[in-house]
Amino acid sequence: MKYIIGNWKAHKDIFQAVEWAEEFKKLVEGSSELLALLNNNVLKIIICPPFPFIYLLKQFVMKIPNIEIGSQDISQFDEGSYTGEVTASGLRHIISHSIIGHSERRKEVDETEEVILRKVQQLSQYSLQCILCIRNENDLNYQAASFVAYEPINSIGSGHNMNVEDVINMKQRLKLWPEQKFIYGGSVNHQDCQEYFQTEEIDGLLIGKASLDPQELVSIALQTKH
């Protein structure tokens, strides 16, 4: 099974989210090839929009197998008096996965390893799957994370995706737990995704900018057939 995780980051308003969802659903349901990949467990797509659009997107895709919704973050706190927080407990029946420790959060909101660990534990407590982003071998890995997404900071949003050999070299330096899936993220689009899908060493891709366009995301998804 290959995994494609779409990270919208802080893009789109409600109208643009609806437009995306309508077009994405139409493209998926109109492609027997893509439906076969999803139905046959060759591919799982996890879309991670901003919090306000999670339930909306869920309603669009809930009847399609192997298309799931994730969040881009989760509260470090359990349910309770934490104004403004969005908890694993609150989202557990809507999402299946959550991205934790993205380098943009480590940098822009000073997310520390202590906070990241608490978030990983929250997900685990509510049986949600953690997609743990790491920048290099110095970031900590946690056994409770189902996915480790290697995202070199120079590749994110730069247009310069890292070549497959270097990604695999990093995988060997990381101490992955036996069951963990290994994902690459950083400037992947429909023109350069195929080489990542061709190796057994990489279980999938975390896609930022290219996931904002449903056509582009579907075009990437279709290449998992190779």
Ligand code: PGA
């Ligand atoms: P990008 O973002 O595909 O736009 O480089 C990837 C990410 O930050 O998850």
